[in-house]
Amino acid sequence: MANVPLYKPPMLVDVLRIPLLGKILRHPYGRLALQAPLFIIAALLIYDGLTGDQIASKNLATVGAWVQYRGIVALALLLLGNLFCMGCPFTLPRTLARHLSIRGRRWPKALRNKWIAIGGLFLFFWLYEWLDLWKSPWLTAWVIVAYFVGSFVLEALFTESAFCKYVCPLGTFNFVYSATSPLQIRAKDHNRCHTCVGKECVNGSYAEKPMILIDEITDGVPTKTHEHGPDGVLGCGLLLYVPQIKSNMDCTMCLDCVRACPHDNVALAVRNPLREILDLSAWPKRVDLGFLIVALAFMGLVNAFGMIPPVYVLLVNIESITGIHSSGVLLFLVFFVAMLLIPAWLSFGASWLSAKLAGAKKAGAVKSTFIAFAPAFVPIGLGIWLSHYMFHFLTGALTIIPVFQYFLTTFGITVLGQPNWGLAQILPNEVISFLEISMLVGGYLVSAVVARRIAGKLYSRPGAAQLAWMPWALLMLGMILFAAWVMSQPMEMRAVETSWLIAQVGRL
Numbered sequence: 001m002a003n004v005p006l007y008k009p010p011m012l013v014d015v016l017r018i019p020l021l022g023k024i025l026r027h028p029y030g031r032l033a034l035q036a037p038l039f040i041i042a043a044l045l046i047y048d049g050l051t052g053d054q055i056a057s058k059n060l061a062t063v064g065a066w067v068q069y070r071g072i073v074a075l076a077l078l079l080l081g082n083l084f085c086m087g088c089p090f091t092l093p094r095t096l097a098r099h100l101s102i103r104g105r106r107w108p109k110a111l112r113n114k115w116i117a118i119g120g121l122f123l124f125f126w127l128y129e130w131l132d133l134w135k136s137p138w139l140t141a142w143v144i145v146a147y148f149v150g151s152f153v154l155e156a157l158f159t160e161s162a163f164c165k166y167v168c169p170l171g172t173f174n175f176v177y178s179a180t181s182p183l184q185i186r187a188k189d190h191n192r193c194h195t196c197v198g199k200e201c202v203n204g205s206y207a208e209k210p211m212i213l214i215d216e217i218t219d220g221v222p223t224k225t226h227e228h229g230p231d232g233v234l235g236c237g238l239l240l241y242v243p244q245i246k247s248n249m250d251c252t253m254c255l256d257c258v259r260a261c262p263h264d265n266v267a268l269a270v271r272n273p274l275r276e277i278l279d280l281s282a283w284p285k286r287v288d289l290g291f292l293i294v295a296l297a298f299m300g301l302v303n304a305f306g307m308i309p310p311v312y313v314l315l316v317n318i319e320s321i322t323g324i325h326s327s328g329v330l331l332f333l334v335f336f337v338a339m340l341l342i343p344a345w346l347s348f349g350a351s352w353l354s355a356k357l358a359g360a361k362k363a364g365a366v367k368s369t370f371i372a373f374a375p376a377f378v379p380i381g382l383g384i385w386l387s388h389y390m391f392h393f394l395t396g397a398l399t400i401i402p403v404f405q406y407f408l409t410t411f412g413i414t415v416l417g418q419p420n421w422g423l424a425q426i427l428p429n430e431v432i433s434f435l436e437i438s439m440l441v442g443g444y445l446v447s448a449v450v451a452r453r454i455a456g457k458l459y460s461r462p463g464a465a466q467l468a469w470m471p472w473a474l475l476m477l478g479m480i481l482f483a484a485w486v487m488s489q490p491m492e493m494r495a496v497e498t499s500w501l502i503a504q505v506g507r508l
């Protein structure tokens with residue numbers, strides 16, 4: 001660790017210094033205060049999903065998971081950062097595994113990358129579409145259960161928060177898009193970290209028996225000490241070392257590092273949201289990370305495309321050509337090509353063209369160009385996902401009220417009144433459409449500007465940066481035009497939020 005240069009971004013504001021909020025966040029049970037309500041909500045979703053009315057629009061599991069959760073998480077990522085991982089209830093079983101002293105081995109070295117996470121995201125989106133998870137409360141409940149079990153088992157078998165870091169599709173989504181979050185963990189005083197003996201932010205301050213650590217000795221006498229003991233916390237489960245953190249990638253915002261640091265040297269700093277994606281050294285130069293960002297933006301397109309009528313025309317055509325009749329296999333093929341192969345071809349094609357146009361001749365220029373430009377796909381990807389998820393959220397945000405009232409009435413509790421099934425949309429259609437387009441256009445413009453800045457950092461020769469940028473700008477333009485076309489189509493779930501919901505209301 002000592003040989004890696006420490007990173008010193010400018011400090012703006014430390015959220016942990018805000019009265020009351022900072023105190024809550026830093027408290028040993030601060031995270032639990034956020035996790036406990038989310039755990040209760042998850043438990044309610046599981047219960048209603050398994051035992052309640054199996055009409056999607058009347059069940060907490062489907063409305064909570066597919067309308068509320070996704071919209072709120074996407075918006076929070078944009079405005080505040082990775083709040084979901086901070087309050088993630090799926091990590092509570094991990095804590096249980098820790099208390100049961102079930103501690104396994106380190107995650108295998110060959111798997112310490114994002115390829116499994118990319119595969120997990122792909123499988124998640126494929127299963128979501130194939131099994132119509134959005135309209136099955138029962139299956140949705142089992143997805144939540146699977147999350148709890150998966151988190152517990154992986155924590156029991158491996159150290160290093162393997163589930164969060166290498167597997168969890170939700171966390172992976174949050175890690176990528178918290179790149180534009182206005183908040184980031186960082187050290188306040190890097191000199192302090194240089195002389196810090198315990199490196200508790202990563203090593204932890206937990207010890208079974210109390211022990212004293214000496215920080216400073218003057219004239220042979222310890223003048224500054226601190227203690228480790230049963231009240232301490234484990235260090236960063238994801239093995240991030242605070243003074244070297246340059247990005248939000250892999251940071252769950254658990255704040256264990258804050259609580260573990262005996263020198264009060266960790267800040268939750270407000271930052272320029274574009275700083276991370278403009279900093280070419282912010283992320284490790286790895287193809288898996290770059291491909292995750294690019295593929296996730298394409299997954300946003302395909303996820304929305306999977307809900308519009310043309311996808312059925314495409315499936316029927318492929319069925320007649322290949323003779324494959326299984327909808328699961330057909331969808332798998334379409335998704336595999338569109339979510340993984342096409343992004344790989346297009347992005348590596350753009351890298352090759354970009355390097356060639358700029359006159360880059362070094363060995364490995366295509367790979368390094370790909371890695372350098374990949375972060376530029378964060379804003380466009382976020383714009384596509386936000387546009388899609390916010391549509392569902394804004395057209396169905398209020399449905400949670402009658403659904404919860406209905407849930408209570410099944411127990412004979414009517415204190416909140418009878419369900420008003422007319423509640424759904426919170427904004428007029430015109431405003432929602434305007435917001436959708438704004439998110440798409442905004443995401444595209446920011447991505448195009450970021451890509452141009454990256455090109456400028458890579459090539460100083462006059463004209464080279466402009467030429468290197470063009471393939472990426474064209475690729476992004478193609479993506480955003482396709483996204484605009486998809487969003488303009490009538491969607492399967494769009495129908496759920498509007499006419500399908502209305503039809504359900506009419507049946508009551």
Ligand code: SF4
Pocket residue numbers: 187192193194196197198199200201202242243260261262263264265266
């Ligand atoms: S424990 Fe605190 S002072 Fe020590 S290295 Fe970590 S952040 Fe720096």
Ligand code: SF4
Pocket residue numbers: 185235236237238239240242250251252253254255256257258
């Ligand atoms: S302990 Fe690690 S994951 Fe948690 S906030 Fe600190 S750096 Fe992020």
